[in-house]
Amino acid sequence: MLLAEASSSACRSSILVVFLSAFLFWRLRLNPQNLTPSDSEISTHTNYIIRFKHYEPAETHRIYLESEVRSGGWGWIERDNPAAKYPTDFGVLWIEESGREAVVGEIERLAMVKDVSVEFRYQRVLLGGSFLDGEKRPGKIFTSMSFKGGADHSAEAVLSNATSSRHLLAQVREIVKVIY
Structure with a gap:
């Protein structure tokens, strides 16, 4: 008798859980906040x-x-x-x-x-690959114009024609005259 009451109680509990689960599932599924709008409903x-x-x-x-x-x-x-x-x-x-x-x-x-x-929004960001090692080198940061299409914007490409030495535009004798 005690075993029959326990199985009856377990059966009622499981039926209650099934109904509660089904109710919550359908309630959440039909909630307008949870529905994904169709393409025609999305307004930009x-x-x-x-x-x-x-x-x-x-x-x-x-x-x-x-x-x-x-x-x-x-x-x-x-x-x-x-x-x-x-x-x-x-x-x-x-x-x-x-x-x-x-x-x-x-x-x-x-x-x-x-x-x-x-309204136009402009944003300035560093070009990808500007600092290959993640560290800023001393001196000027070389960048390219943002409207160049399809160009390689890496730091190596930007600096490919640069040298580490300075070239003076004046003649050596003119520099000596300025110093003395």
């Missing part, structure tokens, strides 16, 4: 710089745009730097690519807006 956005005709606090420019621009798919990007407390003549917005033309066109027609342009 680009940052745009909006230049205004007058210097005002950034908050004034933001409120102006929010009250005048009826199209959706854009938002104001807050600046988090010491200059943010001073009046400015520009603001940075993110605009979804799907409605870019409508939003940019609407903003360009506003009376207080001077122009709208895409």
